Amino acid sequence: MTSFSRSLKFACLSAALILGACTHKQEAVNTAPPPAPPAPMASAPAPITSSILPGSxxxxxxxxxxxxxxxxxxxxxxxxxxxxxxxxxxxxxxxxxxxxxxxxxxxxxxxxxxxxxxxxxxxxxxxxxxxxxxxxxxxxxxxxxxxxxxxxxxxxxxxxxxxxxxxxxxxxxxxx
Amino acid sequence: MKRFLVLFAALAALWTAPGLTPAWAALQVDVTQGNAQPLPIAIPDFVGGDPALGANVAGVVRADLERSGLFRPLDPKGFAEHITNINAVPNFGSWRSITAQGLVTGQVTQQPDGRLRVDFRLWDVFGESQMLGLQFFTTPENWRRIAHMVSDAIYERITGEKGYFDTRIVFISESGPATKRVKRLAIMDEDGANPIFLTRGDYMVLTPRFNPTAQMIAYMSYIGSKPRVYLFDIETGRQEVLGNFPNMTFSPRFSPDGNQVALTLETAGNSDIYVMDLRSRAIRRLTSDPAIDTAPSFSPDGKQIVFESDRGGGQQIYVMNVDGSGQRRISFGQGANGTPVWSPRGDLIAFTRRVGGNFTIGVMRADGSGERLISSGGHDEGPTWAPNGRVLMYGREAPGQRGSSIWSVDVTGRNERRVLTPGSASDPAWSPLIQ
Known part of the structure; x- marks a missing residue:
């Protein structure tokens, strides 16, 4: 997703040079889902990933x-x-x-x-x-x-x- | 007297007759017919100041003699004569009328010093005479031992063989599921009374054996996950590892004089038999074969050792001189044969025969001839001899390892019965007569 929006931005910048306006396009980019908020540290029960300790x-x-x-x-x-x-x-x-x-x-x-x-x-x-x-x-x-x-x-x-x-x-x- | 003696003589002859019938036929007779005629004997409650104690002593004697399979103690309810004075001659006619051939009268009295005094007389009902009269003194808590000594005296007077009732059994008490079975070292009287646990079960213990004075036990313990032979002093409770070996030691057996222990030492996967002198702790190697050599047992004269080996391809029984020389195979029967134990009389070797998953106890003469199977089979393993060489005990595993029990059988194969134990039990070893 991130690389897709980056390439969208890139496409918009390139287009701006030609079309002189890219506001619309920029907004379209902004409608992409925001990055997920960082997981809360204490409240929700974070799944304990049961990875086996190497060498155990x-x-x-x-x-x-x-x-x-x-x-x-x-x-x-x-x-x-x-x-x-x-x-x-x-x-x-x-x-x-x-x-x-x-x-x-x-x-x-x-x-x-x-x-x-x-x-x-x-x-x-x-x-x-x-x-x-x-x-x-x-x-x-x-x-x-x-x-x-x-x-x-x-x-x-x-x-x-x-x-x-x-x-x-x-x-x-x-x-x- | 004559008829009494004739009957006993006949019984003794029947009992000591060597196996003239094939092993399997003898096994069937033993299990389904039990054709030895046990001797009817009347044992009224012993008289004295404490009627309950007198009843208890007589009860133990009755149970001992009944368990031997050679006697049939009569029900006291049918007794016509009420014994009140053991110094008076009994009314033999009244005992004959209830078919008693032997009569035991006894008395328990408290001495001024607090000790018990037990007197008893054994009467020949048909001969109208006393066969035996003995007197014992003991501390009150020892009343069961006195009762067993009375049984031994009666047994010996009538059969001509030493008794085995005043003895103990060391064994492994088992509990818990087969995958995590808890095994504890335990001892009890020969009749299952007075069980005492010697270890707590936090490590596995196996294959205990008494020394000739029944004061010391040699056994195998997994303390610290290091299986080694240990000695256990019953009097002090002290345990010590025997020797300082880098690898597993197992299958300990005392020599007849108690001064040596034969055991198996494993080195790089190979098991060989050694003998350790208990005073000097010096060891001697007796076998050096790449096969499994284990399960040693001394002959009663201490000159030979019978053991098992798979040097011929399968597990079979071998004999060697006590210095390791003259090793020769003596078992050639069907299947695998192991756990040889030399009879205290020297005449027979008891063993475990395995055919597939079926284990049966057998006996053979010391040269390997005349083998007979004497237990009813299934998973019977690890015989041990009564000190008179006439009765054996062994462990029996229930199918699917659902539990284990101890059984006894006459050397003829008659009178197979379960031995009373506190819960599941295995690996019995019979003590000598207690000194």
Missing amino acids: AEDFRVNVGDTVHFGYNEYNVEDTDKGILGRQAAWLAKYPAVRVSVEGHADERGTREYNLALGARRANAVKEYLVSQGVSTGRVETVSYGKERPVCTESNEGCWAQNRRGVTVISGGANS
Whole structure:
């Protein structure tokens, strides 16, 4: 709008040189909608734009992705998950003060202690992949929760697949 | 006397018979028939100055013996003779008339020093003779323990096996939804009485085990989000992390002499079994395989350790000497097999069998032969032995992780029943007989 009225003014000025009068035209320009008044500072509830703070744990979780999944009794990083882990590594390169903890989880089809060991394998596999992508090993802790922290509680393949996971959690150094 | 003894002998023989039938057939018999004939026994309320206390003591004894599955305490309403003096010979004919084969008479009296005195006699109704007469002294608040000791004495006199009623269970008390389950360390008496919570639930705890004196508990805790093995002193309430390891330690088990703890240490994702000497805190590594090696359990002579490993591709049970030598696989059954626990008698190893999502408790001989499944299955996991090696407890998870409970079953597979716990519970571990 602004550039349009400016070009109108320009057109009027140019025309004035030829026609000797441009008052009318000027008025026409003035009828264009005035610029919006500045938003009142305190009275109206200004919408809070919920932008995620770059470098925050929320930024990592939402914009990068914190979870990868594993096959049954498997702990190798799937090819389909290498993208998300690559993004995690890139994000960690951008925020070098951040430290993370990788949580390894298992589905319910294993005994308690076996699943603690399996969760440790999965957490370590994620850590090793991040390290291979340039994250220094000292920034990545691992912790296994075995089958103790399911995200889905039905006894079916859909739930089991969701529960076999590695979750990278910011443990320190992030913007808050 | 003769008939009484013959009956007991028959019962004992039935009870101790090795599994001659295939595991699945035995399982069906256990669940649907329960064909062991429990022994009818009459236990009138104990006499004495405090009738309520006498009734309470007798009630605990009746409940203990009934729970074992080997006795059938008769309803006191049908008793013809009213016992008033336990030093008089009972009228055996009146007890025979209600089919009682055993009779327990008892008395609770308050001593001048404030202690309780409990006397009891066990009578053979058909043999018309006393089989046992004992006397206990205790502080009044300990009356339940005395009742359990009476039960143990009766059980032992009649079956020839040590009892297990004067014992405790350490377990994990659970509450809240499965995705955020709160787990607290807790102990209770074997019959579910006197539950005590040892941790508040602000961090997760798992897999507790008693030491041989039942004074110390080894368990795994997530304090500070660092899963490590801890020791808990029941007397003082003092907790300490065991060792100073950079990574997760789990699956603690005491040696039979209580001086060592076998545990699993995870390093770079790989789990191996170590033994720590509790006095010197020196550690010894027993396995060094890239597979998962965990869930160790000492043989009662302390010379061997049974454990689980997936070095052969799936989770199976292995045995090694206590120095780590001679590692060999002993389980070759269907599915995955883990959580081995050596019987206190040394003859059997209890384990968890998993086929798909179905978990069942089984036992096998120490060489891996003669395996039988003894629980009714579903999601039964993590067996623990009564100190006499005749009964097991284990955890059962309801489908969809809607809650967990503790169950017990005879080693034969008979008498499977739920154990009373305060709310949901898992990971039971049976204490030795309390000293």
